[in-house]
Amino acid sequence: MALPPIDLAVFHENGYVRRQCRVTSLWFWTTDPKRDTCGDTSEDEYSFIGAPLIAGYEQRGKALKDAMREAFLSFFEASTHTRIQPYPVLARWRDDIHLTIASIADFQPHVTSGDVRPPANPLTISQPCIRLTDVDAVGRSGRHLTTFEMMAHHVFNRADEGEFLYWMEECVQYCHEMLTVTFGIDSGEITYVENPWCGGGNAGAAVEVIVGGLELATLVFMDMEEHPEGDVELKGDRYRTMPLQIIDTGYGLERFCWAAAGTPTIYEAIYPETVGWLKELAGFDDVTQQWPSLDLDRLLGEMSRLNGIMNIEAGVDGDELVQIFLSRLAERGVEVSAEQFSAVTEPLANIYAIPDHLHALCNMLGDGLVPSNAKAGYLARMLARRVLRMRDELSVDVSLSDLAEHHLDVNLGNHLNKQTREGLLTILGLEEERYEEMLRKGKNVIATQLKGVKKDATSIPDKSLFTMNDSHGLAPDMAIALARDAGWTEVQLRTGFSAEMAERHAKLAKEAAKTDVDQGSVFPVEEFKATQPLYYDDVSMKAFDSEVLGTVPLSKDQGPKDASHAVILASSAFYPEGGGQEGDYGHLVQGENTVHVLDTQKVGNVILHMCSGALVAGQSVTGHLDWKRRKQLMDHHTAVHIVGGAARRILGPHVYQAGANKSVESGRLDITHFNRLSRADLDAIEALANSVLGDVSRTEKTELNRKDADELHGFDLYQGGAPKGNSIRVLKIADHDIQACGGTHHDEPGQIGSIRVVRSNAVQDGVERLHIVAGEAALHYAREQDELLRASSEIFGVPSGDLPKAAERFFSEWKEQRKTIEQLEAEIVRLRTSGGGSDSTEVDGVRIVIMEVDGDLKTMTKMLKELTLDKNLPTLAVLGSRDGGGKLMIAVTDDTEASERYNAVTLLRSISHHIKGGGGGRPTLAQGGGSNPDGLDDALAAAKAEVGL
């Protein structure tokens, strides 16, 4: 079954009729009975360029966006909707996406699943979003953006609970009224296209709102979920209705601005100051002034129109694309040469894309993101590098942080959610340094990669281009440019190479995704009811009474080594592993029977005590915790929170927990930061953390529902990861640190005693790992360090304070003495070989030295060097040693009678069987070894025979 027609009173009342599009076959509503295209097809051109469809908005840029946003939000506010403040662009409340990609993303997954109440209902919002899928088209197409604001009105209906606000009829009514009354758009310009929507496991009817050939909004009526037995089929999947009915709308703020401005491209409507500034810096007017007859606005407007109706395939080659454009432009009466076209559109594509990228970048960094080489941080670095590349292509001499300052002032009103202006500029300064370092290294990479390539080659091997891109960060066009600078002046990028590389990456990603499926065995707990946790009510509970609900035998691969059964109790003070805190140990006593608890885990709401034996179900039991262990875990867990708060205050608001682990030995905290930490940083963090122990007398622990928690504390709560349920446990350490955390913590920070930040290391770029010891472990650590110092100073025989000095002296003396030994060894060799003696004879003008020596291959090498260096004394030297199974080494003096007459390798091969070995080398130097040192005499004798002695 397909979806029924969307036949609404609002259409009929406003004179709309239903028609089917002859291009897309979709049904749509229009006021023009003769209209046969839906408005968003390859035959519907933008009609608003040069002829704005929204009147009364003379502003441009930020002022225009502010005005239109306010008009939209005010309209819905006046119509029962509550205005909601936008969420961050970093989707920290979600673990499936890095960036906020739509306004509905704010409410996924908990509100849309029905678990959590929406912050208001109905609500209206203008949500900044970032989508990087079309990043390559930004600047070129005239309309693509990586960052935009999605204005929306959302409704969350629950008919089964008697809550039903409005549905299609009222939704389209609101939309139509807003467009025609608030923005004064003529209803003849608007078409409403019926086009069902599905994605992410949900689906529903949807209406696309097309104005002047531009899709201004989409209204989605999400009331179905994917289900194999559903009776509705959409795009190959089956769906059934669900209890929630959600209205998900999306109105593109920037597109409204474009329709109101009627500029040739969307960028001139929303970033006019930056576009103007960059044009000036790049000397763009000088370019266009070469051709006074060229009507630039006309050209750009037609380009946008063409881009709007043409679906450019990703893999289309640059030259081919230019030819397509040139012929299409000619059809429209725009006469432009290929040279003019490139000279104009190439710099403009960069000028347009830079403010867009800066906007996304500033928003991401503004939310506290730290650039990195992985995860969300990589997206920021990619944008930063794109900006730098485009800047360099434009030959504009402005630093990245200057560009960002301009953007902050002009386009963001200096607003940043979290990061300071200073912090943002520091980060971008560091990013620019990294970029320059990469380019500098790139020159060497090019030289190495192109070693075997002739200077007049016209292409670089694919393999080299892949390596340079994937491993060294040199995009193919950068590699080509660098190669030309380095002397390979003829090289060009092969047609379609970029597309092939993208395909290759996609293929690799797909393969990686396939091998990612690894599901562990699920422990059966369905028959048990939830265990009541006692560890939250009283964190210092060391013993408790409860009842055994059941005992499940463990298979070999389940639980710790000596555990045989999982015991389930009605209630427990044993903390199950979670939130980076390890599970509790201890023992359970039932009458005469005592079993050890070797680990505690949680499946669903059931706590599993991994025990050394079984207990009788239905009878009472007493639990005893290994309190020393638990206290230490709590020390480390609470300390990790305190150190995290201290790091944020010392280093800046971008410090965010990227992971944590607490064991008995130590605590580990991964924090986001843009620089490596010095010992001075660690000392400052440690000092502040310890002062908190004294300054804060009590920690506050509260349990809130998600909606209230979000409102009270914001998304910094979710540093430990996005929690699953509606109920959130919040740990608050004065104003020092607030986090959602299910672990066990001290009521009084002072109970920890002391905290030491032992060291830090980099987990990945942009993430530093702090190693922390607290409480008893801190003392233990100090004792261990003392012992190391004591043992070391005993060896050196100096007080521990003199250790560094002593170690340095010993090390340099050791180096000097090694040098001396080498010199003495060389001297010995000289003495042994200079005198002639019985080991040395002469055969037809060539000195023959055959002798047994002491030493390994390295020593023998030195001796041979000494023997065969002098060209005035042509020498054949055969040395043998009993070292390590027997070694043989043969050398002849280069370029002399000796090397003409004797081949070291053949001589070696003919004698090495005596020591049961092999060997090889060059004709002038051969070496080998064997496993029979006793055969050395035979081998040397054979050598003598071989040369005729």
Place this chain on the structure above:
RNA sequence: GGGCGCUUAGCUCAGUUGGAAGAGCGUCUGGUUUGCAACCAGAAGGCCGGGGGUUCAAAUCCCCCAGCGUCCA
């Protein structure tokens, strides 16, 4: 989260099929020069990231670890 690359003298980097550790810059000494720069001659400076393995033999091949870099999701 997955993949790839790099780590060799103080610095920037070469090092081919495993077989004698290199270049340029810098440093030091001497020469040349009124002096500087430049030039000439010579010298010092290396746990070839760490650990294991294969091999007669490893900077080089294999495995593990660490650090740095990079691409993709």
